[in-house]
Amino acid sequence: MGVEGIGARVLRKEDKRFITGKGKYTDDMVVPGMKHATFVRSPHAHARITGIDVDAAKAMSGVVAVLTGSELKADGIGNLICGWMIHSKDGTPMKMGAWSPLATDKVRYVGDAVAIVIADTKGEARDAAEAVEVSYEELPVVVNALDAMQQGAPEIHAEAPDNLIFDWDLGDEAATNAAFAKAAHVTSMDIVNNRLVPNAMEPRATLGVYDSGEDHYTCWTTSQNPHVARLVMSAFYNVAPENKLRVIAPDVGGGFGSKIYIYPEEITCLWASRKTGVPVKWVADRTESFLTDAHGRDHVTHAEIAFDSDHRILGLKVATIANLGAYMSLFSSCVPTYLYATLLSGQYAIPAIHANVKTVYTNTAPVDAYRGAGRPEATYVLERIMETAARELKISPAELRRKNFVKSFPHQTPVIMCYDAGDFDATLDAAMNAADYAGFENRRQEAAKRGKLRGIGMSCYIEACGLAPSSAVGSLGAGVGLWESAEVRVNAVGTIEILTGSHSHGQGHETTFAQLAAERFGVPIDSVSIVHGDTDKVQMGMGTYGSRSGAVGMSAIAKALDKVEAKAKKIAAHLLEADEADIEIKNGDVRVAGTDKSVPWFQVALAAYTAHNLPSGMEPGLKEGAFYDPSNFTFPGGCHICEVEIDPETGTTEIVQFVAADDFGNIINPMIVEGQVHGGLAQGIGQALLEATHYDASGQLLTASYMDYTMPRAVDLPSFTVTNTVTACPSNPLGVKGCGEAGAIGSPPAVINAVTDAISNNNLAMPATPQNVWAALQAAK
Amino acid sequence: MAKVELVVNGRAVKGEAEDRTLLVHFLRENLGLTGTHVGCDTSQCGTCIVHVDGRAVKSCTMLAAQASGSTVTTIEGLGLNGELHPLQAAFREHHALQCGFCTPGMLMSSADLIRRHPDGLDEATVRLELEGNICRCTGYHNIVKAVLDASEKMGKGAEKAA
Numbered sequence: 001m002g003v004e005g006i007g008a009r010v011l012r013k014e015d016k017r018f019i020t021g022k023g024k025y026t027d028d029m030v031v032p033g034m035k036h037a038t039f040v041r042s043p044h045a046h047a048r049i050t051g052i053d054v055d056a057a058k059a060m061s062g063v064v065a066v067l068t069g070s071e072l073k074a075d076g077i078g079n080l081i082c083g084w085m086i087h088s089k090d091g092t093p094m095k096m097g098a099w100s101p102l103a104t105d106k107v108r109y110v111g112d113a114v115a116i117v118i119a120d121t122k123g124e125a126r127d128a129a130e131a132v133e134v135s136y137e138e139l140p141v142v143v144n145a146l147d148a149m150q151q152g153a154p155e156i157h158a159e160a161p162d163n164l165i166f167d168w169d170l171g172d173e174a175a176t177n178a179a180f181a182k183a184a185h186v187t188s189m190d191i192v193n194n195r196l197v198p199n200a201m202e203p204r205a206t207l208g209v210y211d212s213g214e215d216h217y218t219c220w221t222t223s224q225n226p227h228v229a230r231l232v233m234s235a236f237y238n239v240a241p242e243n244k245l246r247v248i249a250p251d252v253g254g255g256f257g258s259k260i261y262i263y264p265e266e267i268t269c270l271w272a273s274r275k276t277g278v279p280v281k282w283v284a285d286r287t288e289s290f291l292t293d294a295h296g297r298d299h300v301t302h303a304e305i306a307f308d309s310d311h312r313i314l315g316l317k318v319a320t321i322a323n324l325g326a327y328m329s330l331f332s333s334c335v336p337t338y339l340y341a342t343l344l345s346g347q348y349a350i351p352a353i354h355a356n357v358k359t360v361y362t363n364t365a366p367v368d369a370y371r372g373a374g375r376p377e378a379t380y381v382l383e384r385i386m387e388t389a390a391r392e393l394k395i396s397p398a399e400l401r402r403k404n405f406v407k408s409f410p411h412q413t414p415v416i417m418c419y420d421a422g423d424f425d426a427t428l429d430a431a432m433n434a435a436d437y438a439g440f441e442n443r444r445q446e447a448a449k450r451g452k453l454r455g456i457g458m459s460c461y462i463e464a465c466g467l468a469p470s471s472a473v474g475s476l477g478a479g480v481g482l483w484e485s486a487e488v489r490v491n492a493v494g495t496i497e498i499l500t501g502s503h504s505h506g507q508g509h510e511t512t513f514a515q516l517a518a519e520r521f522g523v524p525i526d527s528v529s530i531v532h533g534d535t536d537k538v539q540m541g542m543g544t545y546g547s548r549s550g551a552v553g554m555s556a557i558a559k560a561l562d563k564v565e566a567k568a569k570k571i572a573a574h575l576l577e578a579d580e581a582d583i584e585i586k587n588g589d590v591r592v593a594g595t596d597k598s599v600p601w602f603q604v605a606l607a608a609y610t611a612h613n614l615p616s617g618m619e620p621g622l623k624e625g626a627f628y629d630p631s632n633f634t635f636p637g638g639c640h641i642c643e644v645e646i647d648p649e650t651g652t653t654e655i656v657q658f659v660a661a662d663d664f665g666n667i668i669n670p671m672i673v674e675g676q677v678h679g680g681l682a683q684g685i686g687q688a689l690l691e692a693t694h695y696d697a698s699g700q701l702l703t704a705s706y707m708d709y710t711m712p713r714a715v716d717l718p719s720f721t722v723t724n725t726v727t728a729c730p731s732n733p734l735g736v737k738g739c740g741e742a743g744a745i746g747s748p749p750a751v752i753n754a755v756t757d758a759i760s761n762n763n764l765a766m767p768a769t770p771q772n773v774w775a776a777l778q779a780a781k
Numbered sequence: 782m783a784k785v786e787l788v789v790n791g792r793a794v795k796g797e798a799e800d801r802t803l804l805v806h807f808l809r810e811n812l813g814l815t816g817t818h819v820g821c822d823t824s825q826c827g828t829c830i831v832h833v834d835g836r837a838v839k840s841c842t843m844l845a846a847q848a849s850g851s852t853v854t855t856i857e858g859l860g861l862n863g864e865l866h867p868l869q870a871a872f873r874e875h876h877a878l879q880c881g882f883c884t885p886g887m888l889m890s891s892a893d894l895i896r897r898h899p900d901g902l903d904e905a906t907v908r909l910e911l912e913g914n915i916c917r918c919t920g921y922h923n924i925v926k927a928v929l930d931a932s933e934k935m936g937k938g939a940e941k942a943a
């Protein structure tokens with residue numbers, strides 16, 4: 001490991017601008033003539049629009065324009081789409097209801113956009129939005145997935161009878177039933193995975209600029225994947241052809257999935273900029289974020305697991321109903337299917353699995369991928385039911401898991417995934433040691449003396465990241481490929497720019513990616529710049545989500561570095577009159593191995609650009625690009641252990657220790673990886689203890705502010721114990737897995753297993769608020 | 782319209798703003814000091830924290846007109862003479878930021894916290910007192926470490942330096 005190479009704890013290059021207030025987020029952008037937009041949003045969860053009167057609003061001071069959906073449609077702007085086709089088990093395609101960026105006939109959730117008001121100031125736009133008169137005829141509302149499936153439930157989209165989007169199956173039902181028929185013990189559970197609001201701290205924002213001289217559009221936006229935004233806005237929403245549309249995602253203040261999707265606002269602002277001739281900026285306030293950012297989770301599941309008399313798992317049956325909200329968001333359909341049911345084997349060798357997933361419309365915000373996306377839901381089901389089974393069978397939860405671990409690789413599960421590498425005993429042992437699991441009983445007794453209920457819980461998770469390969473996901477219905485691109489440009493003086501299709505919104509790519517070049521050529525990372533987030537600068541790329549930037553994004557960079565290295569060696573061999581095979585690059589020198597013949601790195605670069613003395617037939621320049629399409633997912637896995645103390649008088653839970661032992665394969669920058677784990681744990685613990693999303697029966701979001709939706713704060717969380725083990729991923733050149741989501745995937749069941757252990761009542765739903773815990777304690781009395 | 786006169790980061794500034802203009806918007810839009818952020822609409826997140834007359838204040842919760850006559854320090858003015866403030870250095874050293882959106886508010890809040898505890902801080906106090914600042918990225922683990930480290934390094938001189 002070099003000081004700045006692979007494996008080094010290099011401090012982040014990007015930090016300087018953020019700690020000095022010089023970060024540049026979308027809301028910080030100002031362009032000449034810029035005006036401000038406010039969206040008129042539906043106050044009703046379900047209603048027919050019978051009229052929109054904009055005259056009074058148009059007459060107000062500072063107002064530039066008030067535009068509605070009929071004008072947008074007349075200009076040919078298309079409906080929003082879901083980009084992953086799922087077929088029901090009867091072979092019929094999913095039933096996608098129309099989603100117009102501005103509603104014209106009907107509104108389907110509180111916050112549905114109806115019109116855009118553009119004015120000189122944000123305040124004037126807001127005032128005028130109040131004056132837009134929309135007449136509604138209210139319709140019956142349904143917010144809960146189970147209710148939406150009842151006969152006679154309000155119909156949300158004519159395209160989807162009974163609100164059913166698809167009814168999808170995975171696995172072998174007959175084989176699973178046969179396995180259950182042989183069972184010595186069956187554990188059954190109903191499990192709810194609570195709806196969450198992602199809450200990146202930077203609210204969504206966009207600035208749309210139309211340049212009539214060039215007939216060109218620029219869209220600044222809070223996106224995790226600017227190229228995908230450009231593609232979708234061009235190909236499906238008819239905003240502009242790709243070559244006439246530049247999408248820039250500058251500094252982005254967190255995403256967690258919620259900034260993958262292309263929302264109505266960026267489409268509308270771009271279109272409105274052309275329509276009005278002025279640049280149009282919109283910034284969500286937090287209430288709008290709560291109402292309209294795609295939410296996460298919201299599953300209701302019945303699960304059953306069958307064991308033989310030796311406590312080996314024979315089979316697993318899972319039936320899940322997923323609430324997708326009022327419209328199908330961009331990747332909403334793949335989350336409860338291919339990102340969920342495919343992970344139901346967890347870390348275990350399970351001979352037969354059958355999963356059925358029904359997705360439904362409700363009058364709530366659209367639901368899509370949120371940190372972990374499907375994998376936290378799968379892990380929660382499996383790790384809650386494993387813990388419960390251990391309690392029923394009266395054996396140690398650790399031993400029940402260990403007995404059923406997959407021990408040899410590759411391992412083909414009955415639900416598509418083929419695990420390539422792992423060592424689940426190693427992460428379990430590491431976590432148990434770090435947590436002093438063996439000493440728990442003493443700690444429980446000591447706590448009891450203080451009147452506290454102490455509990456311990458674990459979760460052994462596996463996840464799949466770097467969704468791949470493109471041909472496979474294509475055959476499963478994906479509308480896009482899931483490769484990544486990179487270009488490595490060595491300048492004439494040896495400094496380097498790496499253009500990546502990944503996008504950093506907190507993950508530290510500017511540092512980690514630079515470490516790859518530092519490792520390869522021995523150059524200081526200060527001489528390596530990472531360029532990302534601008535479709536005019538960077539070649540087509542797929543962006544950052546699903547913990548893919550390491551496994552896929554960095555692999556693309558590694559491939560491009562291979563090509564640069566090969567060419568540099570050819571040039572050096574020529575300059576040094578040596579054999580190409582003898583050339584090595586070390587510490588910024590390019591040398592003939594085993595000799596003192598060398599030429600500095602920058603001179604090789606210079607030679608490439610002066611082109612005075614290159615091998616005959618070689619093109620000048622030192623710049624190479626690569627596209628990397630992974631051959632398989634990667635499978636991070638690990639064990640999380642949570643220990644809690646509960647005050648029986650108040651139901652308040654304190655996490656007294658939290659241990660995460662993860663296997664992320666090879667690690668480029670341990671400091672950044674640990675930071676990713678911490679953040680994921682906070683979100684997972686937030687889900688388990690604090691975060692609840694409540695709609696009332698009329699479809700009003702009751703938890704639409706930080707006064708009502710409990711975000712984890714410093715005081716709610718412990719310091720974490722984070723450790724790792726390594727099995728390298730065999731399918732990518734760096735042997736890396738992915739670390740962005742693991743914390744949010746593994747932690748919720750560990751927390752709830754601990755809380756239910758403490759209170760001796762297994763019947764507890766997330767979030768385990770003091771109120772819920774107290775009620776469960778009373779129920780157990 | 783209200784007249785607003787402030788000393789911001791050591792420089793006297795004058796301007797006019799609508800009566801309803803919040804201090805955060807005055808700083809961001811009139812003065813171009815975009816390091817101060819807006820993360821909520823209920824005074825809960827702390828991304829907007831600045832120092833007004835030496836105390837941490839949520840600038841989304843104060844009218845620009847109310848602040849008139851005050852001395853304001855924003856994140857852009859936290860460092861001294863081009864040097865990083867010890868807290869800024871500690872945040873980098875301990876990887877206490879990811880997306881950076883909460884960071885300016887977190888730093889301004891922590892600087893005030895250290896000033897108010899010249900005899901030093903412990904983990905529980907830091908966690909409790911950062912209650913007004915939300916970070917969605919870091920899980921706070923490294924923020925707490927950074928604040929404790931900076932507090933220690935700033936030692937008894939904390940009151941002055943912050």
Ligand code: FES
Pocket residue numbers: 818819820821822823824825826827828829830839840841842
């Ligand atoms: S913007 Fe959230 S507290 Fe000020």
Ligand code: FES
Pocket residue numbers: 201253254506877878879880881882883884915916917918919
């Ligand atoms: S670093 Fe992103 S919110 Fe704190």
